[in-house]
Amino acid sequence: MSTGGVGTAFGEALSLILAFDHQVLDIALLSLRVSGLAVAIGLLIGLPAGACLAVGRFRGKQTLAVIANGFMGLPSVVVGVVVYLLLSRSGPLGDFGLLYTPSAMVIAQIVLVVPLMAAISRQVVEDAWRQYAEEFNAMRFTWSQSVRTLLHDCRYSLFVAVLAGLGRAMSEVGAVMIVGGNIDRSTRVMTTSIALETSKGDLPLAIALGLVLIAMILLLNGLAFVVRNWAMRRYS
Amino acid sequence: MANGILKRLVAAAALSLVALGAAAADSITLASTTSTEQSGLFGHILPIFQKKTGIEVKVVALGTGQALDVGRRGDADALLVHDRAKEDAFVAEGYGAYRKNVMYNDFVIVGPTEDPADIKTAKDAGDAFKKIADGGKAFVSRGDRSGTHSAEQRFWKAVDVNPVGQTWYKEAGAGMGPTLNMAAGMGAYTLTDRGTWANFKNRQGLAILYSGDPKLFNPYGAILVNPERHPHVKKALAETFINWITSDEGAAAIASYKLGGEQLFFPMK
Numbered sequence: 305m306s307t308g309g310v311g312t313a314f315g316e317a318l319s320l321i322l323a324f325d326h327q328v329l330d331i332a333l334l335s336l337r338v339s340g341l342a343v344a345i346g347l348l349i350g351l352p353a354g355a356c357l358a359v360g361r362f363r364g365k366q367t368l369a370v371i372a373n374g375f376m377g378l379p380s381v382v383v384g385v386v387v388y389l390l391l392s393r394s395g396p397l398g399d400f401g402l403l404y405t406p407s408a409m410v411i412a413q414i415v416l417v418v419p420l421m422a423a424i425s426r427q428v429v430e431d432a433w434r435q436y437a438e439e440f441n442a443m444r445f446t447w448s449q450s451v452r453t454l455l456h457d458c459r460y461s462l463f464v465a466v467l468a469g470l471g472r473a474m475s476e477v478g479a480v481m482i483v484g485g486n487i488d489r490s491t492r493v494m495t496t497s498i499a500l501e502t503s504k505g506d507l508p509l510a511i512a513l514g515l516v517l518i519a520m521i522l523l524l525n526g527l528a529f530v531v532r533n534w535a536m537r538r539y540s
Numbered sequence: 541m542a543n544g545i546l547k548r549l550v551a552a553a554a555l556s557l558v559a560l561g562a563a564a565a566d567s568i569t570l571a572s573t574t575s576t577e578q579s580g581l582f583g584h585i586l587p588i589f590q591k592k593t594g595i596e597v598k599v600v601a602l603g604t605g606q607a608l609d610v611g612r613r614g615d616a617d618a619l620l621v622h623d624r625a626k627e628d629a630f631v632a633e634g635y636g637a638y639r640k641n642v643m644y645n646d647f648v649i650v651g652p653t654e655d656p657a658d659i660k661t662a663k664d665a666g667d668a669f670k671k672i673a674d675g676g677k678a679f680v681s682r683g684d685r686s687g688t689h690s691a692e693q694r695f696w697k698a699v700d701v702n703p704v705g706q707t708w709y710k711e712a713g714a715g716m717g718p719t720l721n722m723a724a725g726m727g728a729y730t731l732t733d734r735g736t737w738a739n740f741k742n743r744q745g746l747a748i749l750y751s752g753d754p755k756l757f758n759p760y761g762a763i764l765v766n767p768e769r770h771p772h773v774k775k776a777l778a779e780t781f782i783n784w785i786t787s788d789e790g791a792a793a794i795a796s797y798k799l800g801g802e803q804l805f806f807p808m809k
Contacts, residue, residue, distance in 0.1 A: 391769060393614035401772065403615050404569055404600060437770075485600035488583070503717025504578050505724070505742030 308362070313511035320512055321519070328513070332520060335493040338406050338480070339473035342413030343421075349419040352461060353452045354425025356378035358433050369426055370468040373421030376455055380412075383480030388482050402501040412479040417469035429454045432461075463532050467525055474521055494520070561759040567596035567739070568777045571608075571616035571744050573687060574715040576760070577601035579735030579804055584797040589784055595777050603715065605685030611635060611763065617778040619763040622687035622733075636763040640786050641808040642756030643794050644759040646738060647691055648751040650675075651729035654750050659729070665753035667697045673701040674794075676708045678728035682719050683711030691758065692731045720746070733758055759808065762786065 320328050357369050389395050391403040391411070402408045432454050440450050455462070477495035484491030486500060494517040501510040555620050576582055577599055586597050592625070594756045602610065604621040612620045620642065621627060630636045649659060649668055657675040662668035671732040673696075673731045681703070682689040696703055703709040710728065717734040724744040732740075737748065762782045767773040784790045791807030 347655075393772060395613075398614070404598065485570075487598045487600060490598050500578075501716055503574070505717060505721060505740040507742055519686070 313509040316508055316512035317515035317519075320516055321346045324519040328516065331492055331494055331497055332516065334406065334491075335517070336520070338409045338493060339470060340412060341478070342410045342473050343417055343466060345410070346414050346417040346421055346473075346475050347466055349414075350421030350469070351425045351455060351465065352451065353418070353428040354422035354427075354465075355455050357422065357426040358430035359447060359454065361449050369423075370427060372419050376423050377426055378416060378419060379478065380416055380476040381482070383412055383415050384479035384482030387415065387479065390416065391483065400535065403483060404487060404491060406484070406491055408483040410493060411479045412483045413473040413476070416476060416479060417473050420472055421469045423466045424468060425455075425462060428458050428461045428465070460532055460536055463528060467528055470524060471521055505533065555569075566628070566777060568617040568774050568781060569598045569600060569615070570618050570620060570781070571602060571606075571610040571762075572620040573599050573604050573607060573622060574601045574717065575622070575733045575736045576620060578715075578717055579733075579739045580758045580799065581735065581794070581797050581805055584768045585785075585790070585793040588793045589781065589790075592789075593780055593784070595780060597781060599750055601609060603682070603684045603686030603689070608635075611765045614765065614773065617765055617774045618738065618782060619765065620760060620762070622758055622760045624688045624759060624761065626690065627688075627763060630721055630763060634769060635766055637768075639761045639763045640782060642760045642762050643791075643805045643807045644787055645734050645805050646751065647688065647731055647735050647756040647758050647768070648748045649729060649731055650723065650737060651749045652727040652745050653747045654745075657729065659750045660759075661701045662750055665750065665755050666695060668750040669695045670699045670701065672708075672729050673699070673703060673706075678708050678710065678726055680710045680712055680723045680726065680730045682716065682718055682731075683713045684715070686715075687758070688716060688731060688733060691756075695731075695755075701742075735799075736803055737801045738802060 317318045353371070357365060357372065359440040387408065388403065390397050391400070391408050392398055393401070393403070402411070433450070437452070438451070445453065475495065477499055478492055480491070481496050481499065484493070484496065486492050492500075494513060498510050498517070501513060549711060557714050572582070578601070580597050586599070590596055600610065600616065604623040604626065606691075607616070607619055607621050608630050609625060610616050611630065619636070623780050632637050637764045649665070651657070651659065657677040659668040659671050662671055682691060688696075704711075710722070710726070711720050714722070716732055717740065718738050719730055719743055720732060720736070722728070724742055727745060729749075734751075762785055764775070764778055764782055765773050769774040786809070788809065791809040794807045796803050
């Protein structure tokens with residue numbers, strides 16, 4: 305492909321967006337729904353888990369923190385294969401028939417984003433904890449009270465954990481390809497479409513879709529930025 | 541405030557998970573090959589089938605070896621694949637209930653237009669493979685246990701060449717499309733089905749250099765995953781599809797798929 309290909313791709317991306325190509329729109333919406341849901345569920349697990357790691361005093365805490373940090377870069381294709389084997393009809397959760405459905409993709413992405421969000425949450429909360437530890441001890445806060453108070457106090461800083469999770473979920477292809485199957489109008493998301501168009505050798509269209517995906521992620525980040533600023537002004 | 545948001549989040553998450561899980565009433569999962577999907581055939585014939593029967597066919601496109609594995613685990617209701625020997629074994633081992641002929645197309649050897657191994661003048665397909673090996677010219681193999689990979693291995697065997705480990709022989713371990721992308725980038729030869737090639741856009745300097753030997757015949761079969769082994773298989777719906785695709789109507793739909801005026805698949809009816 306020559307440099308002209310990239311130019312064509314930009315043109316094609318623009319026309320895809322401007323034309324509201326309904327197929328691309330459906331695919332983009334599914335990407336948003338799957339990754340949005342994975343992040344929503346993931347943050348309910350990851351943020352408290354990270355805070356507990358920061359505040360708690362128990363054996364193996366350091367080890368768990370290292371594991372969470374290490375798993376920020378969990379290979380998505382490995383997660384895909386493991387979730388595939390769990391959800392396969394011949395696997396332990398096969399009776400639910402979830403393989404090759406969007407739910408399977410959500411599950412795989414939850415596994416991907418939880419360690420990432422837990423690791424960031426642990427770091428953010430630990431920094432705050434160092435500041436407040438004496439105060440909380442003086443107030444005889446229980447362990448769970450500390451976790452809740454810290455999570456609440458750090459909520460604006462924890463936005464970055466949510467955004468990191470969203471970025472990771474929306475941009476990964478390894479896991480959703482395996483557990484979703486890239487089925488047309490069913491489990492085809494932005495990243496698997498890009499992989500498919502690349503396979504077909506339609507590189508300009510692949511890049512065009514990639515630009516649409518990047519634009520979506522940027523837009524979401526912009527939106528999050530605005531909401532965060534608005535909330536900060538309103539509530540603090 | 542935080543609690544309110546949390547509750548709403550949990551509720552919304554639960555609701556959307558339910559909404560995502562809701563599947564169409566009548567649908568089957570078909571494990572098939574990248575060649576049928578990427579050539580655009582399914583995009584053409586499946587809407588015709590759905591219009592007639594209301595059954596949605598969800599296609600997972602893999603290599604034939606992988607598709608058979610998916611069937612073995614019971615993760616598909618039916619298969620449409622192209623590796624006769626492995627298909628027959630699949631049915632014989634009890635993983636498939638039966639196999640039916642559907643259609644065929646042919647393999648072609650593509651390579652750089654300069655044709656450094658001079659396979660244009662080959663006597664037959666085996667000779668073309670031999671010339672590539674003798675000249676030590678770059679060849680990209682699928683290397684993924686797909687139907688195309690099996691066919692390629694049969695040709696090497698027939699001319700007594702063991703290419704694995706040779707410097708000119710590159711195993712991509714990838715689908716047909718990525719393999720063609722590699723061959724295009726390296727100026728190498730590769731074996732491809734005509735359908736994927738016809739729909740492939742990043743050809744760069746590649747062209748069809750050898751085709752036409754009857755040995756390059758590439759038949760596709762439909763298999764019902766054995767409901768006795770996997771009771772959740774949607775037998776009635778899957779059989780409706782298999783019967784349709786092997787009927788006169790299905791044959792007409794297959795034959796009517798053309799790309800650039802060229803018919804890509806020929807029904808075996």
